[in-house]
Amino acid sequence: MALKDLDLPKTQRAIVFPARGQAEVREVDVPRFFDDDGPWNVVLRPLAVGRCPSDTASCEEEFPPGFRLPSATQPVVPGHEQVVEVVGASVAAQRAGIEVGGWYVYxxxxxxxxxxxxxxxxxxxxxxxxxxxxxxxxxxxxxxxWVLRQTGLRHVPGSYVYDPVERRGGIMVGRHTQLLPLDRSRLRGEADLAVLTQADALACAFMAIRGVAKLHAWEEGFRPALFLIGGGGRIAYWLAEAALAERGRDGVDLFLADVDADRLAMTAERLGLPQGNTYLVDPDDPDAFSTAAIRRGLAILEKGRAFNLILDAAGHKYVGAAATNRMFLEKVLDRNGTYITTAHGGIPGVEAGAFETVFANQRFAGALSPHRYIPRAIAYLQANISRYAPHMVITHRELDDSLAQKVRIAGKDPDIGRGANTYIAMWHRDPTWTQRSPDGGTTR
Ligand SMILES: [Zn+2]
Ligand SMILES: [Zn+2]
Structure with missing residues (x-):
């Protein structure tokens, strides 16, 4: 069947960012810019969508200058970490192996x-x-x-779309080149779909870890590398998983720092980190990232050693330029070390690296853009899925105002991103998927 002949609803519900800092649930038109002969050649139904700080960043326009966000000219439908079912595919897409009814990470x-x-x-x-x-x-x-030329839109809608009649995910339009197949036989229940939405975040983590691994002397592995991960939330968790997957438990000593005691303890426990590898940061202490404070906080840190890699997944609210500069200057970061930030706009005001990056070998980098490692992330999540689901996933049966509320206040309300909320994922009920996980299914 040609895509234009698909029987699709006229409208659906979506989370919409109508303007900077605002989020609401709205009735929107189902997108119809698909084209049997063009690149936008698949029609998709999101089965599960992960909530990510990048959603909030796009709502708040936190991305760096030069990265154009369209909210000034067109409302944004967010949602960018999803498992989808293919509803329709052009002949070219099917010839490339895409199956209608198949499940994919997009x-x-x-x-x-x-x-x-x-x-x-x-x-x-x-x-x-x-x-x-x-x-x-x-x-x-x-x-x-080119986006406008191909789609007629300044903003291509994401996956926070919902069909209120069928009580399942709505419709999004995509390109077949972006679909990565799942091994459906390995999924035990709906919660596993939510876990697989994490492929995007885990791929970011693999990108960061593998990128620096190529550069470093600690690859020789004469003793474990030292990594400090700032933050105890979802991204910090996946960075730690990727580090352990790449280096092995004997190849890296992981240390975690966070401002939230409960989250720090929970994430350290899930990762199986030894006692003493966590540093509870006092956000009101201007010297929290001095060598002295970090050594006091991490008593088991070997004397005289500095971190080979610092991964900042705390955001610049807690780790601003002053703290980052200090970690360079006071050699919290090794002279041959790398500092990676996951802050969307980088860290304005970081300057301490200038001398060091010339005369030593310190590096400062960002860690977004995961596409090279998404297949690796999918394979890893599927191989380890029994460790994740369903305990770390909160699900939502439909788009509702409370979720919009969460999107709106995420990043401002200290309770969002805490505890189990760290692993929030939204799930679109699929009536054809009835198998339950052994202990009765999802958390909520
Ligand atoms: Zn994301
Ligand atoms: Zn191109």
């Missing part, structure tokens, strides 16, 4: 795919490498012109 890192783009057309490196600027579907585009 990768939102999209390049133009046009014939005059060398990375897209010749090197087959889509997404972040596109010469015309990447589209992060559901978030925004680095350059709107």
């Amino acid at each position: 990768d939102i890192n999209i390049g133009c795919g046009e014939p005059d783009c060398y990375p897209c057309a010749v090197q087959k490196r889509p997404g972040i490498d596109c010469s015309k600027g990447t589209l992060f579907q559901g978030i925004g585009a680095a350059n709107e012109s």
